[in-house]
Amino acid sequence: MAAPPDLAHIHHAELLTTKPAESLRFFVDVLGMEIESQAGESVYLRGWGDSQRYSLKLTESAQTGLGHVALRAWNEDALQRVVRDIEASGRGEGWIDGELGHGPAYRFTDPDGHVFEVLYEAERYDPPSELAPSLKNQPQRYTGRGVGVKRLDHINLLAADVRAVREFATDVLGYRLYERVELDDGSEAGAWMSLSVMAHELIYTRDHHGANGRLHHLAFWVDTREECLRAADLFLDHDVYIEAAPSKHAIAQGFFLYAYEPAGNRIEVTTGGRLVYDPDEPTVVWTQAERAKGQAWGVKTIESFHTYGTPPVDPSTTLE
Amino acid sequence: MAAPPDLAHIHHAELLTTKPAESLRFFVDVLGMEIESQAGESVYLRGWGDSQRYSLKLTESAQTGLGHVALRAWNEDALQRVVRDIEASGRGEGWIDGELGHGPAYRFTDPDGHVFEVLYEAERYDPPSELAPSLKNQPQRYTGRGVGVKRLDHINLLAADVRAVREFATDVLGYRLYERVELDDGSEAGAWMSLSVMAHELIYTRDHHGANGRLHHLAFWVDTREECLRAADLFLDHDVYIEAAPSKHAIAQGFFLYAYEPAGNRIEVTTGGRLVYDPDEPTVVWTQAERAKGQAWGVKTIESFHTYGTPPVDPSTTLE
């Protein structure tokens, strides 16, 4: 029986960078995010439409990839229910004190080893006067700098065993499964999941190298397809590597633009995507042949999209 | 303590028309909807993105306005909880057999007299071959006829006492209240409510004439602002009366185009609007002075937008 999830939304993601200065310039000058705070090796960044203080924690590190993902529950009771289920799964690691912008969080890993946190208490953004918006239903002034991403939209994680992680996400975390890819051999190549009517908030795709804990991409929202096209012009004239030019996905029907930030993490600028209102929406299952057709309008998916992730894999330790 | 609503989405709205042939031509040829079925005095219509069989029931009647609104619960238990609360409110009218496309429904009225139904069992749309889509995550082929509205998006009802109806909607039906207008005298002029992250699904605005049970407008979704602009060109060359040209609302930040269908009911073509992920999102309260500023970019709201609704009021029976 379908029911609304106990989790409400992604609070933030932590991205690791080996080139902190260059990465920061990318997120601030090219994507147009604001620096909300800095502490230790981390800079906390926000889009102009993020309701919370930040949605991206950018941390200097010896390697690239995902630090962790923090998910926020609807309320304190919902948080306790989710924590109980995580503990029952055996993947729990325990409570940690909150950090900047949020309260206590329970830490755990998914079956592929990605680090997650769940939390409820969080601080809404309160803009300084120079960033105060004209419209009071908007968290922050629209500065118009660079791409001007609005907020962190979704996260795509690589996993050696997609079935295992997506079952964890649906059965333990309560995500709704909207679409998935099942190959001819019965294995799963990808799963698109959400906590809301939006087409996807958490995606798992198969790690081509069989490695664990890697990141496919972080996706940042803009309100229009034209802003994705404009972002491509900006990337072109700011020497940002464009991996896949703007087009429309078949799966989920989102509009995309993929690029690599200076340290090599893949970033998406996204908008659109179908809306799922039906509580009983059946999961769409795409076959290997259907996926091979490429994107919605026939664009063949570039090879690196299926093979590249961060951190890079050491060829000597992987299957391929 | 914030919690996800037991209701999931609007299933359909029934619109009454005194000019059934002309209205039908408008919805089919100009808005681009499909006729899913016909029965008695009613035609059941759908947008290409509606997951259910239909979202609009167009019914010949002696007067214009709203027939009823049908809301769908997340599951059977959620439906029973909602019905229990409606009965407790004293506004329940009892169960009715389902009609085309959905199962048993419980009928009630809001405090302003608009007729509602709540239901859970509903049939998903299964397209005939000529309307089968290319992408399997899309309910129906995109025909491209006319405006090509995707689905019914939201409903705006007029009410003599906005505070009473919005309290009913939030306290009994479980709607989340995202924005409202409070005039200098403390009375309420409008309330924008939702069951999801979308900026609004049910809106109440004050009936200028103090009448009851009237309709402000039905809003149909398109995916892009450019489709709203294109719709304006289509309306212009199809002799559809444009009440308000495309622009951006301050409240909810949706992009709009308002027109009257041939029988006089107001129709909106809409897209955009802010997304509300925070479970604890505070309600934005707009003052009389703020509302007087007009829309987001300073467009003054046309007078008829505040005074016109369907059915028309008999001046002899109203306050003004």
Next chain:
Amino acid sequence: MAAPPDLAHIHHAELLTTKPAESLRFFVDVLGMEIESQAGESVYLRGWGDSQRYSLKLTESAQTGLGHVALRAWNEDALQRVVRDIEASGRGEGWIDGELGHGPAYRFTDPDGHVFEVLYEAERYDPPSELAPSLKNQPQRYTGRGVGVKRLDHINLLAADVRAVREFATDVLGYRLYERVELDDGSEAGAWMSLSVMAHELIYTRDHHGANGRLHHLAFWVDTREECLRAADLFLDHDVYIEAAPSKHAIAQGFFLYAYEPAGNRIEVTTGGRLVYDPDEPTVVWTQAERAKGQAWGVKTIESFHTYGTPPVDPSTTLE
């Protein structure tokens, strides 16, 4: 010394089809053109923004490809000057009586054998009442059917010797040469020419098979990139083969969508492109390496774009 050309615009192109009924349905139902007239084996078609009676003559034929292109001069004197230069070039074939919609025309071939006509006298479109527009500065009502192309925008012809045809176009016909591709061996692979500030109206690209007189594509204009994206959705759900999904050209910077009409002729839906106001604008010369980078945002050009044209070549008679 730069001077404005004596020719003003493309009057129409004749396209040959081996599947006249299917091709006609494509141009009318999918591209949204209007049938202005029919005579013999030909149908005369127009976009809603064409000022002349028609811009496309669709003719049943034993093979696909281009029938002819008709160019219109600024005035009678300009026409005589152009005809004099054509005659001097030795490629003239003589005057023919006008046909539907235009007066006397002088027929000639370019050095690759494509058939051209030049003319001056032409009839402006006078819409029947059902196609009368709301705005008097618009030739025809915007019906909104299908893609809704506005007018024929430009023509791309294949040629075995690009240098020869582009020199004919610039030196004899007076076209302005805005961009061209020169390969490492000094040969030319393409030339983008115009009579106006628009980025291109006549393009020649190298015939990969060394054949003569073939067509690369006819391009139809829409006013916005969003209409190109929408056209891709329409093509997808109308079983039209998409050769290249919407993206932005590096050369001329136009936005494109390429597809094959049912008989196999390549059709482009286009918008944008840089505007050239400087009378002394230097010709941009792209190298082989630059062209190999693909389109503006890095999309690699699909192989068939360089090899496919109509009519198809008989492999036994070509170099490759």
Next chain:
Amino acid sequence: MAAPPDLAHIHHAELLTTKPAESLRFFVDVLGMEIESQAGESVYLRGWGDSQRYSLKLTESAQTGLGHVALRAWNEDALQRVVRDIEASGRGEGWIDGELGHGPAYRFTDPDGHVFEVLYEAERYDPPSELAPSLKNQPQRYTGRGVGVKRLDHINLLAADVRAVREFATDVLGYRLYERVELDDGSEAGAWMSLSVMAHELIYTRDHHGANGRLHHLAFWVDTREECLRAADLFLDHDVYIEAAPSKHAIAQGFFLYAYEPAGNRIEVTTGGRLVYDPDEPTVVWTQAERAKGQAWGVKTIESFHTYGTPPVDPSTTLE
């Protein structure tokens, strides 16, 4: 007999400001123009798509309004022909030495007293390395700062006697007259003229106060309607006064957004507009009743649009 004009394009316009620092910040930070040079009381500014060194000369002055407009001829002979005709009209003032970015110019006034120059020799823009573009057919890198206007598009001047100035523009300067407004009393209220296929490059509208030499607005081009909508969001959050929110003109069908720069000069962000390829395009004449209908989609024209210009008029010296 229609013939192409001897003038090719607007080279630049000089705008006078009483608040040079604030105006400069507006053009650089909000509109996103680049400072190409500075000299004396003037700053020379360019859009990223301007082929010449600059298109706007911003000059500190005791009052706002237009300094002068400089028009560029196709070649030296064309320039001499235009100068000869200006001299014959009796409005010539003589040659001046070129200034930054262009050669000798002939100065004159239109019958309303606006100062014009015609010239031919001009320097193309050569970007410094930090502004070098990725695509070689683009004059400058796309920085993405603010609105990011591409180039100066057109100029609208107020005139006490519209008929006199538009006859001067067509008969002496060679402009093509595409549309005009004729009031019921036979007087003219506006004229839309061009040197190219673009819908308008020089516009005259009636000075409501009967004053002379005033400016209605300078219009800057963006490539898409979405950029106009985005500009409105930027203006809103940068405290720029929006006089008229984005919508579509009936006359010329351009998409518009009108605002006042800090010193009070009206600025338009524009795109679209019909294209005029027919050499014999008849002038569209709009009646008083037609103009009163407002813009294309029914937006009523704001009163100040008909009455406000720069410099402001001294009420004691005008008719009204």
